[in-house]
Every structure is written in C-alpha cells, then in structure tokens.
Amino acid sequence: MTNTGLTIIKVGGGAAINLQGVAEDLAQIDGPKIVVLGANAVRNQLARELGRxxxxxTSLSGHTSVFSDEHMIDLIFMSYAGLxxxxxxxxxxxxGVNAVGLTGLDGGLIQGRRNRGIKTRVDGKKMVLRDHSGKPVSVNDQLLRTLLKDGYTPVLSIPIADEDGRPLNSENDDxxxxxxxxxxxxxxxxLIEAPGLMGDMDDPGSLVSRLSAEELRQWETRVEGRMRRKLTALxxxxxxxxxxxVIADGRGPQPISHALAGEGTVIECQPQPC
Structure with missing residues (x-):
C-alpha cells in the first residue's frame, strides 16, 4: 500500500495496540508521515507500580478527563515521552523508518493554552478544579516541514507547552x-482497540463501516464522557x-495499510465541502 501525500496516524495508547506492527507498516507507506502516539496503558501501569x-x-458539560497534577505530569514524561x-x-x-521522537515541548512544537479550570461537582457542590492541562493552539509547522522534507518521520507525544514553556497534558485528538x-x-x-466505531461495543457485528461528516456530528449528541470529547475533536x-x-483496528498486522484501503470506519464529506 502506498501513498504520496502527508498521512497523520494517531496511535491509541491501549495495551493491545500492535506498536511493532504499526512501525513495520510505516515502512510500506510512501510519502511523509507523522505519528501521534498514545500511552495511557503504560501510564496506568506505571501509576500502579508507583502507588499513584x-x-x-467529569465536567458539568459531561466531558471526562484525567486530572493532571504534578505527579501526573511526571507520569506523562515517563510513559508518553519516555517508554x-x-x-x-x-x-x-x-x-527502516527514520523516526525522530519529540514532545510538544521540543522546539515549541505544540503550543497550548492552559485551561482556566474544570467546572465540576464534588460531593454535590459546584467547584472549579485547576490543573496542568490545556488545549493545543498552534504548531511549529516550520520545524515539522523541515523534518518531513529531510525524510524524517516525527513521532509526537504529550506533554505540550503552555504560554511559558511549562508542560501541559492535552488530548491527542485535539x-x-x-x-x-x-x-x-x-x-x-x-488506530484503536476495536474494528472501528461500534454501534454496540458488546456486539462484534455492529461495526459502522461508513459515516458522512454530518452523521458524525449527530453521533456526538448521543454519547457522553471521553467518547463525547473524542467525537468533538473528530x-x-x-x-x-x-x-x-479512517478509524481502524490497531491490534493486527499492517494496520495502517488496512485502514488506508478502507477497512474500519471511513468518515467522509458527502457532499464536499463539509
């Protein structure tokens, strides 16, 4: 399977993702590539081992996120940026892929804006929790274009940088x-730990193979928690x-090639523009 334009591959951080298979498949995809790498399973395992x-x-609007205090930022450095x-x-x-590993901090690659706080409810009371998390707002595209032009494949991980260069947790979908x-x-x-978007996660036959962009917007109104956050970003x-x-299964061999061939859930603008 080949491709000549830029391909962005988001690799989920679940324990069952075939990372070595993703790496081997990258070598079969022509053209520039950027990998955005998750590591939540590694983070959680480290947290257990360290007793953290x-x-x-969950915010008042229904979005669920990881509370990112100083200990969580340390775990992110160890798991995402490190292991x-x-x-x-x-x-x-x-x-044979000339990869270079980077975080959003390196070279100011991903600049973010620190969240003002998470409006939530604790013990029945509304309150605002502040942590080290934020939204990405700008990209050092000159650095990325230089790396891509010179034949490198950037492998990007959180944390990103806040306005003062300090580390922030952020969502890979954003x-x-x-x-x-x-x-x-x-x-x-x-690439995720499922065949694609599922109508029912308990039913292997419920794969949604095709969606329009408009249908995706309708899905966002029907889900809650982290899934709603994900669909908002999509x-x-x-x-x-x-x-x-294409949202596809990252657990088997050649997962990128299979996704580019249309396996999984393919979401397209119909008609264009969206």
Whole structure:
C-alpha cells in the first residue's frame, strides 16, 4: 500500500495496540508521515507500580478527563515521552523508518493554552478544579516541514507547552485536529482497540463501516464522557478541512495499510465541502 501525500496516524495508547506492527507498516507507506502516539496503558501501569492514582474528573458539560497534577505530569514524561515514544522510535528505525521522537515541548512544537479550570461537582457542590492541562493552539509547522522534507518521520507525544514553556497534558485528538489544520494532510488514520466505531461495543457485528461528516456530528449528541470529547475533536477535523478519516483496528498486522484501503470506519464529506 502506498501513498504520496502527508498521512497523520494517531496511535491509541491501549495495551493491545500492535506498536511493532504499526512501525513495520510505516515502512510500506510512501510519502511523509507523522505519528501521534498514545500511552495511557503504560501510564496506568506505571501509576500502579508507583502507588499513584490516575484520577478522572467529569465536567458539568459531561466531558471526562484525567486530572493532571504534578505527579501526573511526571507520569506523562515517563510513559508518553519516555517508554512508549522511545520504544516506537526504536521499532521504526529497525523497520527502516527514520523516526525522530519529540514532545510538544521540543522546539515549541505544540503550543497550548492552559485551561482556566474544570467546572465540576464534588460531593454535590459546584467547584472549579485547576490543573496542568490545556488545549493545543498552534504548531511549529516550520520545524515539522523541515523534518518531513529531510525524510524524517516525527513521532509526537504529550506533554505540550503552555504560554511559558511549562508542560501541559492535552488530548491527542485535539493535537491531530490542529496538525491537520496546519499541514492539511491527505489522510488521517486513527488506530484503536476495536474494528472501528461500534454501534454496540458488546456486539462484534455492529461495526459502522461508513459515516458522512454530518452523521458524525449527530453521533456526538448521543454519547457522553471521553467518547463525547473524542467525537468533538473528530468533528473539528472536518471543520478544519479534512475530507476523509479512517478509524481502524490497531491490534493486527499492517494496520495502517488496512485502514488506508478502507477497512474500519471511513468518515467522509458527502457532499464536499463539509
């Protein structure tokens, strides 16, 4: 399977994702590529080993996120920027992919804006929780274009940088949307621990193989928690000019090639523009 335009591949952080298979498949995809790498399973395992809590909070609007205090930022450095990123870079280079591992901090690659606080309810009372999390707002696209032009494959991980260069936790789906806005990728692939978007996670036969961008917007109103946050970011992709997104299974061999061939859930603008 080959491709000549830029491909952005978001690799989920679940334990069952075939990272080595993703790295080997990258070598078969022509053209420039950027990997946005998750590591939540590694983070959670490290937290257990270190006796630290991974705390989640739900905002009043229904979005669920990880509460990012100083301990969580340390875990992100260890898991995302450290273990997962460098393992992926090693597998890529073994497969012949000239990968370079970066966080959003490096070279001011992903600049973010610190969240003002999470409006939530604790013990029945409304309150605002402040932490080290934020939204990505700009990309050092000159750095990325230079790396891509010189034949490197960037492997990007959180944390991103706040206004003063301090680390922030952020959502990879939001980072992918911002990267597409800046670089206008030809293909966007998301690899997850499922065959694609499922109508019922308990029913293997409920794969939704095709969606229009408008149908995706309707899905956002029917879900809650982290899934709603994810769909909000996916809808932003199409608002920023994406015309095709594939959400596919990252657990098997050649997951990127299968996704680009249309396996999984293919979401397209019908008709264009979205």
């Amino acid at each position: 809590e991974v705390r989640t909070v 997962q990123n460098k393992k992926m870079v090693s597998w890529c280079r073994q497969a 980072i992918v949307a911002l990267l597409h806005q800046s670089l206008q990728a030809q293909n966007v692939v998301q 809808n932003r992709l199409f608002e920023n000019g994406a015309t095709r997104l």
